[in-house]
Amino acid sequence: MANAAIYTRISLDAEGEALGVARQEQDCRDLAQRDGLNVVAVFSDNDIGASTRSRKKVRPQYADMLRRARAGEFGVIVSYSNSRLTRRPLELEELITLYEQHAVRIMTVVSGNDDLSTADGRMVARIKASVDAAEVERTAERVARKHLASAQEGKPVAGTRPFGWLSGGRELHPQESKLIREAATDIIGGVGAYAIARRWNEAGVTTSTGRPWQGHVLARMLKSPRLAGWRIHQGQIAIGRDGQPVRGQWEPMLDQATHDALVAALSAEDTRSRVPHKNARHYLLTGTLRCGVCGAVMYGNAAKYPTYGCSGNGHVVAASVAPVDDIVTRLTLAKLATVDLEAPKPEFPDADRLAEVEASIAQLMASFTARELSAEVVFPAVSALEAERDELRSQRRRIEAAGAAPELAKVDRAGWDRMSVDHRRAVIEGLLEAVLVRPATRRGNTFDAERLDFVWREIPTDPS
Structure with a gap:
């Protein structure tokens, strides 16, 4: 056998x-x-x-x-x-x-x-x-064609329920949509995606598949044009048979201006240097406080008397957390009184050209669909225009990211006391490039404020 x-x-x-x-x-x-x-x-x-x-x-x-x-x-x-x-x-x-x-x-x-x-x-x-x-x-061809047709019609993607919407992907989930809108406001105000993910996890909020949130997953979800009502196909906003971007058959989570500001803020976060130490961002000034000897980031250390410290290359620089946080907070709030809160955000100078390029692409695609122009004529021209469009969009995003900053007009002492550490850090980082800590030159229990050098960002001030 x-x-x-x-x-x-x-x-x-x-x-x-x-x-x-x-x-x-x-x-x-x-x-x-x-x-x-x-x-x-x-x-x-x-x-x-x-x-x-x-x-x-x-x-x-x-x-x-x-x-x-x-x-x-x-x-x-x-x-x-x-x-x-x-x-x-x-x-x-x-x-x-x-x-x-x-x-x-x-x-x-x-x-x-x-x-x-x-x-x-x-x-x-x-x-x-x-x-x-x-x-x-x-x-595979039939499935791909079906998916393309669904995208061009703006139908929701079948499968896993998108976070923020009810089953079927058309109507907003009351609790989850509120969370997303609050997260958008916080991120535009300077709070990081990782901090929000941590907050959601602590509150027991999971993804639509029941998993804990991770910062990069949350950021990717918030960047999706779906939140502003656009249908996505193969990672890009779908283009309809008329050559125009396709609106989805669902209730948008955010208006376009808010989503643009959200993406800009998240893009700025992507380019920010990461702090590798575990729990380092629990301290107010981690990322802003730097060693006055070598320029390295100073990290908070949990101890009986918590300190920010830097040690390496034969030197040790340390500063007690409480007095340094207090000094920086007082100067930050004082600085807010001199900031021109009405200063305009940087504008994208080529907005008209971008609109012209997008209209040209749509017109060429419409002519192809109507059989007025051949593929040999349309697609080389569209390809060149799409390259220019993508570069212009990239430039716009960089400018928007540079202009994304906390709403400083809403910050006062009473509001500061109600803020989370993440919010306070966002305000400080919006005003300060760095705070340098010089080595101590005298003994004593009182922190010497003259050891701190402040590097303020270039923000317009109120001449009055």
């Missing part, structure tokens, strides 16, 4: 119950019993595709089965059909080599048993593999 292994696979197990592979296994066991085979192993790749178009390219059980077949543990592989084994012509060649070198036969429940010992048998097997591969490609 020959030893055999059973291989089962299903591409999509929406229920997650592995019922499809269980049915395949039973049919394979029935076939093995009829042919007098002794089943010694079962290999199953559930919820994994077997084509070149599959997102999951590695099938661990399939690879283990081939390894054990080469080791001589069994001489027959039983599968429900050829397409359950593979939809990749290159993998079929691997199975042919497996037969030639180790005499491992392939048997299927519904696809027949190809004789891999003859040229005609191998030809039939290759034809079947080619047909399977072609069917996968046709399916």
Whole structure:
């Protein structure tokens, strides 16, 4: 009695119950019993595709089965059909080599048993593999066309519920939408995405799939044009048949101006140097306070008397947290009284050109759709215009990021006392480039304020 292994696979197990592979296994066991085979192993790749178009390219059980077949543990592989084994012509060649070198036969429940010992048998097997591969490609084309049509119509993406919307993705989720709007206000005011993610996690707020929030995941979600009502397709705002950006069939979370400011603030955060120390940003001045000897960031250290410190290259500079925070806070609030709160934000000078380029792209695409111009004429011109558009958009984003700053007009002593550490830090970083701490020159328990040098940002002041 020959030893055999059973291989089962299903591409999509929406229920997650592995019922499809269980049915395949039973049919394979029935076939093995009829042919007098002794089943010694079962290999199953559930919820994994077997084509070149599959997102999951590695099938661990399939690879283990081939390894054990080469080791001589069994001489027959039983599968429900050829397409359950593979939809990749290159993998079929691997199975042919497996037969030639180790005499491992392939048997299927519904696809027949190809004789891999003859040229005609191998030809039939290759034809079947080619047909399977072609069917996968046709399916992929149909799915891609369906997704494009849905995008052009502005339909919500099927699948995982987007955070902030109810099931179906059209109506706002009352609690989650409130959280997103509060987060947008905070980030535009200077609070970091990581701080908000930490706050949400502490409050028990999870993603729509039940996972804890991470700062980069939150930032990516907040940057999505979907929040402003735009339909996304393949990572970009979808373009309709008329050549215009597509509005989604759902209630927007934010107006366009707010979302633009949010993206600008998040882009500024992306370029900011990261503080690598764990819990370092719990201290008010981490990131702003710098060593007056070497210029390195000074970190807060939890101790009986918490201090900011820098040690290295033969020097030690330290400063007590409480008096330094107090001095910087008093000077920051005093500085606010001199800031020109009505100073205009920097403007993007090429807004008219960007609008002209976007209109030209839309006009060319509309002419192509109406068969007034050929693809040979339209797409080279569109490609050049899109490159210019993307560069102009990048310039606009950099200018907006530079202008993104906390709303200083709303800050006073009473408001400061109600702020979180993240909000206070955002105000300080909006006013101060750095605070340098010189080494101590005298002993004593009282901090010497003259050890601090302030590097203020260039912000217009009130001449009155």
